[in-house]
Amino acid sequence: xxxxxxxxxxxxxxxxxxxxxxxxxxxxxxxxxxxxxxxxxxxxxxxxxxxxxxxxxxxxxxxxxxxxxxxxxxxxxxxxxxxxxxxxxxxxxxxxxxxxxxxxxxxxxxxxxxxxxxxxxxxxxxxxxxxxxxxxxxxxxxxxxxxxxxxxxxxxxxxxxxxxxxxxxxxxxxxxxxxxxxxxxxxxxxxxxxxxxxxxxxxxxxxxxxxxxxxxxxxxxxxxxxxxxxxxxxxxxxxxxxxxxxxxxxxxxxxxxxxxxxxxxxxxxxxx
Amino acid sequence: xxxxxxxxxxxxxxxxxxxxxxxxxxxxxxxxxxxxxxxxxxxxxxxxxxxxxxxxxxxxxxxxxxxxxxxxxxxxxxxxxxxxxxxxxxxxxxxxxxxxxxxxxxxxxxxxxxxxxxxxxxxxxxxxxxxxxxxxxxxxxxxxxxxxxxxxxxxxxxxxxxxxxxxxxxxxxxxxxxxxxxxxxxxxxxxxxxxxxxxxxxxxxxxxxxxxxxxxxxxxxxxxxxxxxxxxxxxxxxxxxxxxxxxxxxxxxxxxxxxxxxxxxxxxxxxxxxxxxxxxxxxxxxxxxxxxxxxxxxxxxxxxxxxxxxxxxxxxxxxxxxxxxxxxxxxxxxxxxxxxxx
Amino acid sequence: xxxxxxxxxxxxxxxxxxxxxxxxxxxxxxxxxxxxxxxxxxxxxxxxxxxxxxxxxxxxxxxxxxxxxxxxxxxxxxxxxxxxxxxxxxxxxxxxxxxxxxxxxxxxxxxxxxxxxxxxxxxxxxxxxxxxxxxxxxxxxxxxxxxxxxxxxxxxxxxxxxxxxxxxxxxxxxxxxxxxxxxxxxxxxxxxxxxxxxxxxxxxxxxxxxxxxxxxxxxxxxxxxxxxxxxxxxxxxxxxxxxxxxxxxxxxxxxxxxxxxxxxxxxxxxxxxxxx
Numbered sequence: 045x046x047x048x049x050x051x052x053x054x055x056x057x058x059x060x061x062x063x064x065x066x067x068x069x070x071x072x073x074x075x076x077x078x079x080x081x082x083x084x085x086x087x088x089x090x091x092x093x094x095x096x097x098x099x100x101x102x103x104x105x106x107x108x109x110x111x112x113x114x115x116x117x118x119x120x121x122x123x124x125x126x127x128x129x130x131x132x133x134x135x136x137x138x139x140x141x142x143x144x145x146x147x148x149x150x151x152x153x154x155x156x157x158x159x160x161x162x163x164x165x166x167x168x169x170x171x172x173x174x175x176x177x178x179x180x181x182x183x184x185x186x187x188x189x190x191x192x193x194x195x196x197x198x199x200x201x202x203x204x205x206x207x208x209x210x211x212x213x214x215x216x217x218x219x220x221x222x223x224x225x226x227x228x229x230x231x232x233x234x235x236x237x238x239x240x241x242x243x244x245x246x247x248x249x250x251x252x253x254x255x256x257x258x259x260x261x262x263x264x265x266x267x268x269x270x271x272x273x274x275x276x277x278x279x280x281x282x283x284x285x286x287x288x289x290x291x292x293x294x295x296x297x298x299x300x301x302x303x304x305x306x307x308x309x310x311x312x313x314x315x316x
Numbered sequence: 317x318x319x320x321x322x323x324x325x326x327x328x329x330x331x332x333x334x335x336x337x338x339x340x341x342x343x344x345x346x347x348x349x350x351x352x353x354x355x356x357x358x359x360x361x362x363x364x365x366x367x368x369x370x371x372x373x374x375x376x377x378x379x380x381x382x383x384x385x386x387x388x389x390x391x392x393x394x395x396x397x398x399x400x401x402x403x404x405x406x407x408x409x410x411x412x413x414x415x416x417x418x419x420x421x422x423x424x425x426x427x428x429x430x431x432x433x434x435x436x437x438x439x440x441x442x443x444x445x446x447x448x449x450x451x452x453x454x455x456x457x458x459x460x461x462x463x464x465x466x467x468x469x470x471x472x473x474x475x476x477x478x479x480x481x482x483x484x485x486x487x488x489x490x491x492x493x494x495x496x497x498x499x500x501x502x503x504x505x506x507x508x509x510x511x512x513x514x515x516x517x518x519x520x521x522x523x524x525x526x527x528x529x530x531x532x533x534x535x536x537x538x539x540x541x542x543x544x545x546x547x548x549x550x551x552x553x554x555x556x557x558x559x560x561x562x563x564x565x566x567x568x569x570x571x572x573x574x575x576x577x578x579x580x581x582x583x584x585x586x587x588x589x590x591x592x593x594x595x596x597x598x599x600x601x602x603x604x605x606x607x608x609x610x611x612x613x614x615x616x617x618x619x620x621x622x623x624x625x626x627x628x629x630x631x632x633x634x635x636x637x638x639x640x641x642x643x644x645x646x647x648x649x650x651x652x653x654x655x656x657x658x
Numbered sequence: 659x660x661x662x663x664x665x666x667x668x669x670x671x672x673x674x675x676x677x678x679x680x681x682x683x684x685x686x687x688x689x690x691x692x693x694x695x696x697x698x699x700x701x702x703x704x705x706x707x708x709x710x711x712x713x714x715x716x717x718x719x720x721x722x723x724x725x726x727x728x729x730x731x732x733x734x735x736x737x738x739x740x741x742x743x744x745x746x747x748x749x750x751x752x753x754x755x756x757x758x759x760x761x762x763x764x765x766x767x768x769x770x771x772x773x774x775x776x777x778x779x780x781x782x783x784x785x786x787x788x789x790x791x792x793x794x795x796x797x798x799x800x801x802x803x804x805x806x807x808x809x810x811x812x813x814x815x816x817x818x819x820x821x822x823x824x825x826x827x828x829x830x831x832x833x834x835x836x837x838x839x840x841x842x843x844x845x846x847x848x849x850x851x852x853x854x855x856x857x858x859x860x861x862x863x864x865x866x867x868x869x870x871x872x873x874x875x876x877x878x879x880x881x882x883x884x885x886x887x888x889x890x891x892x893x894x895x896x897x898x899x900x901x902x903x904x905x906x907x908x909x910x911x912x913x914x915x916x917x918x919x920x921x922x923x924x925x926x927x928x929x930x931x932x933x934x
Binding site for chain 1: 664665666667668669670671672674675678679681682683685686689695734735736737738739741742752754755756757758759760761762763764765766767768769771772773775776782808809811812815816817820821823824825827828838843844845855858859861862863865866869870872873875876889890893894897898903906907910913914917918921922925926928
Binding site: 085086087088089090111169172173176177179181182260261263264265266268272273275276277278279280281282283 | 350351354355356357358359360363379380381382383387390391394395396397398400401526527530531534535547550551553554555556
């Protein structure tokens with residue numbers, strides 16, 4: 045689009061205008077949360093009467109926010125395990141579906157997406173009923189599996205979108221050149237679907253980190269989860285640390301994104 | 317495959333997976349227990365005041381699980397006899413649900429050393445009262461006049477500032493019952509409430525989940541809501557423009573109770589936990605800022621925002637019979653949904 | 659990894675879903691046909707209450723419509739932004755990617771507060787419109803379907819953008835230049851070069867946004883409020899407040915069935931387009 049013909053300009057301008065609106069819609073609410081997190085008021089308030097870093101100090105205070113730290117640790121660990129587990133399983137399934145034109149693949153894809161559309165509260169309730177019936181009280185493993193069920197469809201759909209474009213001829217030529225399936229996967233397939241795997245893993249991680257309904261039923265006193273704790277702080281006292289927690293997450297994601305960029309670049313170089 | 321072998325198989329599979337989760341060993345050792353607690357202010361308060369007092373008096377370690385009252389009932393019910401925690405903390409509505417569903421161990425008040433400091437009727441065969449809640453009208457004094465009572469909420473000048481919540485919570489239910497009474501209804505006849513609500517509905521700026529109320533109030537979407545003194549004190553201490561108005565017909569009050577979960581394996585510790593909760597030093601610390609609970613211990617004086625001198629005054633407050641309310645509540649909730657829908 | 663053996667790759671997910679999702683789901687289905695959650699005796703009361711009641715059917719329609727409108731609104735904004743990403747330099751690309759994931763990073767808890775700030779009577783939009791004189795009195799936005807769709811568009815846009823950007827990354831920029839050098843108009847290049855490549859990502863995004871928006875219980879109930887009736891709120895109420903689990907189960911399965919039908923149709927479209 046470097047050499048725009050005059051006739052193309054209105055369309056290009058329209059696309060640009062909509063893209064700018066999209067950026068505004070995406071960023072606006074987050075800016076409000078970030079600004080609020082610096083408020084000098086005692087409770088969440090917008091616009092903030094003045095700016096201070098005090099709520100971040102309080103959020104990092106090891107005594108006053110001890111429970112938040114513990115819950116954040118639990119949530120991060122669960123989200124990490126969920127992301128690894130669900131992305132690995134989903135990548136396998138996505139490749140299988142992309143490879144096959146048989147009817148079962150279409151059916152399987154629909155079935156794999158089902159957890160996405162069952163309200164979390166109903167799944168949490170049903171899972172607790174079922175595992176209590178098996179005499180399995182809520183545990184860390186059960187919590188991760190519960191989260192993984194919700195997260196896997198996100199990864200599946202995202203990886204699937206990348207895998208759908210794989211050229212079967214490429215895989216066959218790799219195999220006919222004598223490469224083992226694992227080597228074909230690592231050197232040919234993975235680099236091609238890496239953007240899908242990375243964003244799928246990220247979506248799985250975030251969907252677990254922000255999950256309320258499944259945690260409500262499958263967590264226990266030992267696995268106190270962050271969103272549930274934040275929810276209580278918000279509802280009873282408009283605690284500003286809730287906004288500061290989001291500020292921290294935005295900062296961390298910013299760093300992670302830079303790192304991930306490097307990692308994806310690295311994979312590409314290795315493949316090249 | 318028999319049921320038994322399926323369970324064994326699943327147990328083995330989960331056990332293997334569970335080994336990865338070492339940091340999360342359930343608290344089963346002697347002298348430890350798990351208690352449900354309301355998220356937010358209650359959670360902070362009980363961790364800061366009750367947990368150290370319990371450790372000091374009885375050497376018992378308590379782990380808290382933050383859950384709202386209805387979530388505790390749902391979770392215990394879904395877990396069918398595998399008690400997810402040892403002690404419930406509940407409002408009257410969920411308390412009656414818990415009794416109907418047989419989720420509690422029988423309770424022997426004689427095992428509480430502080431029993432004499434509770435008013436009559438505050439401990440029975442299912443549990444003990446540990447705090448009270450006083451419900452009335454909260455308003456923003458900078459934006460609206462002080463409502464005189466429940467009847468005022470139906471006047472256009474108040475209705476256009478009012479945030480409504482439904483029958484989902486205990487405070488919501490009793491507020492709506494009191495509003496019904498103010499327009500000629502009763503616990504047995506909610507029709508006048510819905511008739512009057514229909515007239516003001518186009519003016520009302522929010523019909524919301526209880527969770528959204530403080531935010532809506534702080535940002536000026538609503539300036540009047542029904543709530544308890546505890547929420548008002550907490551928000552006021554955080555700089556929100558909010559005052560509590562005692563309705564002319566009297567504020568409504570109810571007790572918050574604790575119960576031992578059926579199948580609990582830490583019954584002794586559970587009694588010690590509840591006993592410490594109602595002891596004078598713990599109740600006094602919880603009644604003081606920043607926690608501002610309404611105490612049930614007769615030796616402790618309530619804080620300034622609570623419109624009573626001691627828990628004995630509770631008799632003059634409006635109270636409700638939840639064994640009559642609970643059977644009707646599903647119908648009211650359904651009706652409220654339909655009446656509110658656009 | 660021949661086509662015949664490929665199904666084995668799907669096995670881990672299939673087994674995990676059978677044990678941890680399908681089994682609880684079957685229990686839920688059984689519950690919906692019982693008088694109570696102990697599966698005491700058979701009853702069709704819950705299903706009669708869902709399918710024979712105008713209010714519940716209206717809630718089904720509302721929920722599906724909310725999902726559909728959110729998908730359209732998301733498409734309208736996400737596609738242009740993904741195209742901008744396609745032609746942008748590395749710096750702008752990184753910025754767009756960061757913007758694309760920002761909504762996911764603000765916890766659902768504080769997000770609801772941000773939307774009260776934006777949509778409220780004294781909120782950002784109303785203040786801006788009042789100060790420019792575009793309106794004389796605050797217009798209701800909070801607790802309206804429009805407001806809710808706007809909020810969901812922000813919240814769900816990452817689910818559209820991420821698969822879309824991932825799919826578009828496979829387009830060789832040289833191909834675009836070649837197309838325009840050969841005299842193709844921008845519209846033609848988009849239709850003939852970009853769209854075929856974008857399609858799998860687009861359909862993935864539509865499925866995810868539709869499913870996520872129609873089950874977004876907290877956003878629907880807190881931003882949408884008590885005057886808009888959607889299924890997830892009714893499921894929560896029946897399960898957690900009323901304790902009528904058979905009805906909650908029937909409502910949940912109705913939601914799942916109707917959303918899954920739409921998602922399956924989208925996925926079928928995608929396969930047809932991909933193999934066309």
